[in-house]
Amino acid sequence: MATQNDRTKFLLGEHDIPKAWYNILADLPGPLPPVLHPVTLKPVGPEDLAPLFPMGLIMQEVSPERYIEIPEPVREMYKLYRPSPLIRARRLEQLLDTPARIYYKYEGVSPAGSHKLNTAIAQAFFNKQEGVKKLATETGAGQWGSALSMAGAFLGIEVEVFMVKVSYQQKPYRRMLMEAYGGTVHPSPSPLTAAGRSILEHDPDSPGSLGIAISEAVEDAATHDDTNYSLGSVLNHVMLHQTVIGLECKAAFRKLGLAPDVLIGCAGGGSNFAGLAFPFVPDKLDGQKMRIIAVEPEACPSLTRGWYDYDHGDVAGMTPKLKMYTLGHTFIPPAIHAGGLRYHGMAPLVSKLVNLGVIEAMALPQTACFEGAMLFAQTEGVICAPESSHAVRAAINIARECKQTGEAKTILFNLSGHGHLDMSAYQAYMGGQLTDVVCELPTRP
């Protein structure tokens, strides 16, 4: 029989959409290392970032305030898809025969298909407020590019997307989606920028990477007066906007009278993970027992195999240097299907919390993740994105551990997006053509 505990999808109403984002900078144990200018290596100030970002976002990047109000027009647009459902994966639990309770927050219901819309709407709004006409950005698998293209269509801002070439080739439907929203898409590296041309000169067949695409988009914005740059992850203000995910989960769990024992999110640049996890971090710092796990691909393991140091956010070294876990900004990850996780670095805020031991990290190979995704599709019906499959698999692993130990843990993971436009990856898995890419990882310079 269904109890409220089983059925949580409608625990929240539109009034429960958060009125403010949660800013973890206010609760971080110790200060976040400053961002350094790429040339002078001195801490950057707001004026250094002004050619790329509107002041509204720059102020959020460095704000010490614990809560930052969500502007009403942004909240109105959130209402198109928020609160997103929180669902108990009953059928998966039964299949695994586990005493664990598995909940997932399903961000794939956003019209653009993932959590990325949470920050895309906010970024487009603050840029629009300051009169920006155009946004240049990068995209890996295309989730971020489609979200920003949609937000641009809503707010009347042009969007130009540099899409990592391997994803551009693997995922034509994602490109078409961006175009249907009115965005312009270039495969990256492209001949349109100096950064792109320089890569193509050395390696005409470069599969591209998020780091390269960022260089191209930053260059585009820096060299055009009417164009700003927009980043889909890594930066503090992006993590900030994503906290609506975790804040809604907290509100729902409060109604359930439950607290999660394990929080899980996949991590490329860190934004969907941070969005789920950050609002719970103060509870953990206050002594609540809780595992918080960032799951990355074995093929691009910045948290588990990288080092914590200053590095550029992009390949060409155009961005400021950030203190973060990194595999080195020249590392080009192999062409796994989870394109959104192919990033050499990690959000400084996530990195700091991993370094402090508040957050733990885990790396998984892609075949195991797809195996988990298939299990999930056949029990819960949802086809998840290859990125999200990392969280699915980690949740399954922990639920299986619970079966061994008999612990009835409450697991909450973020299902960051659907995989409807990633069916070719599923096809490759089902056809036995998917392998676990083995690559030589860089060592600390």
Add this chain to the structure above:
Amino acid sequence: MATQNDRTKFLLGEHDIPKAWYNILADLPGPLPPVLHPVTLKPVGPEDLAPLFPMGLIMQEVSPERYIEIPEPVREMYKLYRPSPLIRARRLEQLLDTPARIYYKYEGVSPAGSHKLNTAIAQAFFNKQEGVKKLATETGAGQWGSALSMAGAFLGIEVEVFMVKVSYQQKPYRRMLMEAYGGTVHPSPSPLTAAGRSILEHDPDSPGSLGIAISEAVEDAATHDDTNYSLGSVLNHVMLHQTVIGLECKAAFRKLGLAPDVLIGCAGGGSNFAGLAFPFVPDKLDGQKMRIIAVEPEACPSLTRGWYDYDHGDVAGMTPKLKMYTLGHTFIPPAIHAGGLRYHGMAPLVSKLVNLGVIEAMALPQTACFEGAMLFAQTEGVICAPESSHAVRAAINIARECKQTGEAKTILFNLSGHGHLDMSAYQAYMGGQLTDVVCELPTRP
């Protein structure tokens, strides 16, 4: 400012999922003409249908009861995605500068991506109850095949899908989705059945049609003891299961204190249209002023250019004869992108109500529909299926008429499914490669 009137997504909770389906047979003005045996031409009885369908569904097909209880396990599975959202298309209204209120019921939130899951779950359940091991079915665009594959995975029934060849080729992602849910998919016409082989003999390049695919699936079921047949539209019990759509809309509109003036659904076999419209039909019969519009493609206009007479449901003439609007069971519609609307006939229940003048019909060309779909994507964010784009475009047309007349009509349309797996059709439209297929329509024999 948002009022309850603007924001209807959460008007209903899980308790509002209907407890019974609405059976329009109880309220039909006059009896529905009987179904005739394909050979004897005598009315068929339950025993004639038993080789294909479980008795639970056969009884629903002919039941005179106004309400038929939804079994609790079916309702539990509905809770994965129901109640589906009812959304006011505010941004579209603003763009059209219309006094009309436009609401859409969004069935694309089901994990399989369309309204088809409403009947797939029910059909799989009643077959499972009677020990059926396998279901054979047809699919056009793939929405029905994915829904039944998912329902099969949930209930432990094998699913074999004959997919119209042109869709199989145009929409590889749909096939992969069915396979990810564990279904087996064959392009139709196939060499696996006598019906398929006979078509291939005459036309090896046949694009296929729903009528051919139905022949193949029926033959498969009729020639295998452990296999039943499952149909995604046309039959009374399918219309019945889909009424959860309209029943939820009625409940929501009651809470809004509104009544729709215009109801719109696209119509291929008629099921999503009937699901929305049927629960409102008694109100119209009771004198409430209301237009109820079925929208079909100009390339396959059974309601607007066909004739109301007995015909087979399939190309090979294996199914019983149904009294319906038809273009003749041998008509192969041109290869438009809305594969789910490529059917020569129309549900007998929908046909009867059109014949009585309770429901009106309208035919639209596909380019106009895609133009409407693009407008919808850029204002409301949702990428709709090519089938649903017919309803979107009709709603836009009527909202524009309201601008001319100044009438503040309340329009409600069914957005039957998302188009994430139909991006190649959008691409064709954006690239100017989509044309309005002109074909010679058959004349009444």
